Amino acid sequence: MKIALMMGSLSRLAGGLLEANRRLTQGWDQNGDDVQIFGVKDRFTDADAKLWAPLKPITYPYLGPARFGYAPQLDARLSSFAPDVLHSQGLWTYTSLAASRWKRRVGGLEVIHPHGMMDPWALRNSAWKKRVMAALFERRHLLTASCLRALCQSELESIRQYGFRGPVCVVPNGMDVPEISTQGARHPNLPKGKKVLLYLGRLHPKKGLANLIRAWATLPNRHSWILVIAGWDDGGHSDDLKKLVAEVSVEDDVTFLGPQFGSDKEMLYRGCEAFVLPSFSEGLPMVVLEAWAFAKPVLMTPMCNLPEGFNGGAALSALPEVDSLVAGLTQMFAFSAEERERMGQAGRRLVQEQFSWRRVVEDLSEVNRWLVHGGSLPECVARL
Numbered sequence: 001m002k003i004a005l006m007m008g009s010l011s012r013l014a015g016g017l018l019e020a021n022r023r024l025t026q027g028w029d030q031n032g033d034d035v036q037i038f039g040v041k042d043r044f045t046d047a048d049a050k051l052w053a054p055l056k057p058i059t060y061p062y063l064g065p066a067r068f069g070y071a072p073q074l075d076a077r078l079s080s081f082a083p084d085v086l087h088s089q090g091l092w093t094y095t096s097l098a099a100s101r102w103k104r105r106v107g108g109l110e111v112i113h114p115h116g117m118m119d120p121w122a123l124r125n126s127a128w129k130k131r132v133m134a135a136l137f138e139r140r141h142l143l144t145a146s147c148l149r150a151l152c153q154s155e156l157e158s159i160r161q162y163g164f165r166g167p168v169c170v171v172p173n174g175m176d177v178p179e180i181s182t183q184g185a186r187h188p189n190l191p192k193g194k195k196v197l198l199y200l201g202r203l204h205p206k207k208g209l210a211n212l213i214r215a216w217a218t219l220p221n222r223h224s225w226i227l228v229i230a231g232w233d234d235g236g237h238s239d240d241l242k243k244l245v246a247e248v249s250v251e252d253d254v255t256f257l258g259p260q261f262g263s264d265k266e267m268l269y270r271g272c273e274a275f276v277l278p279s280f281s282e283g284l285p286m287v288v289l290e291a292w293a294f295a296k297p298v299l300m301t302p303m304c305n306l307p308e309g310f311n312g313g314a315a316l317s318a319l320p321e322v323d324s325l326v327a328g329l330t331q332m333f334a335f336s337a338e339e340r341e342r343m344g345q346a347g348r349r350l351v352q353e354q355f356s357w358r359r360v361v362e363d364l365s366e367v368n369r370w371l372v373h374g375g376s377l378p379e380c381v382a383r384l
Contacts, residue, residue, distance in 0.1 A: 001368055002034045004081055006099060007089035008069045010037065010057050011044035012261050013232070015202055016286035017089060017115060020173045022052055027361030029055055033368075036081050040069040040095070067093070074098045079105065085368045086110045091117045091142070092133050100141040109146040109371045111169075111364075116151070116283025118158045121303070125206060125281075146371050147381070149364070151284035152305040156382060169367045169380045174357035175289035177348065180270070187267035189257055194226045197332075198272035198296075200260065201287050204234040208278035208301065208320035209241055215325035217248035221333055227276075230257040230268055269294040273340060274332055278320045279303050288315075289355055292347025297340045299328045308354060314347030 005025050012018060021037075029035045037057040039045075045059050060073040075098050078086070088099045091114055102108055116122060123130060130138075142148070147167045150156040156168050190196055201207060209229065216227055227250075229241070238256065245254045260268055269275075275291035277300040284305050291298050298315040300306065309315030318328030335343070366378040377383065 002083045004083035006038040010039035011048040096141045112145045113149045121281035174360035196272040203238045212278045227254045232259040295344035295348040297343035
């Protein structure tokens with residue numbers, strides 16, 4: 001089967017979408033499908049192209065604002081590949097418009113992966129821009145899709161709330177489980193003598209980091225810990241967070257490391273004692289699955305859409321509000337090393353049993369076959 005996957009950035013700038021789609025397309029390729037990846041060229045595209053191997057992504061430079069990613073050459077190249085199914089990633093950018101044009105020309109089949117972008121909080125963020133884009137092209141793009149992919153039940157509900165009445169497959173992200181029998185090298189910027197609570201991801205208001213810092217400042221027992229915030233700035237939010245750290249006088253036990261990739265990111269996971277994600281909104285966060293894969297206990301909000309973690313004893317729950325985060329942090333800090341180890345191992349088992357790439361690839365392959373050839377409704381597909 002010929003499968004096209006299209007997204008904006010195909011590099012580290014895509015964050016968790018890079019890992020999710022890299023492994024998905026590699027799985028299809030291993031199963032014998034003819035897979036082609038299309039995207040928009042950015043400053044890291046060439047350096048990160050090897051991550052997609054043996055596949056060779058096709059990218060084109062953008063014109064105008066980087067966030068929209070206007071790359072008109074994508075249209076013709078997608079048509080010339082003539083896929084049986086197009087999988088488009090994310091919303092509110094030129095790739096949605098390119099997919100819509102392709103569908104109108106050839107009547108093609110498309111699966112849209114919103115990745116949490118239809119969540120109510122996400123829709124309220126920059127709402128007026130999204131209303132304009134919805135009116136111009138995005139609503140038509142969504143409502144004419146052959147199928148949407150939800151990462152979890154909560155995202156399915158958001159998709160229905162938006163008005164989509166077609167098929168939705170509910171398929172989570174997957175995660176590889178690393179070897180952790182040896183600790184390996186420690187990240188050079190992790191302090192010695194303190195336990196590390198790690199945040200890793202975009203520095204964006206939706207991640208709830210401002211309230212995490214405010215909560216951190218009120219904890220009397222925090223001084224044996226350090227909060228490590230690693231990730232890339234989105235829209236200048238990093239400066240806002242650093243100003244807040246100074247305002248609440250926690251410079252000695254909060255540190256910013258900037259973007260971390262590859263072996264540096266792995267060393268952070270190996271070297272931390274616990275992981276935190278205080279988000280207001282998520283699809284299904286790869287970073288939590290990564291932390292569990294490294295057997296780390298997690299403090300996260302219900303908005304991370306991983307209730308399996310709470311039910312399985314792999315995570316503590318807190319709302320993205322100061323008082324709730326204080327309670328969650330206090331509970332995490334009270335755990336012994338053995339209790340944190342038990343939580344982390346519970347998360348690792350959860351990844352192995354419920355979030356394997358083999359299962360994700362097979363579920364989405366079944367959706368592809370059903371769309372192209374018909375037959376029985378796949379078990380992962382929900383209809384009204």
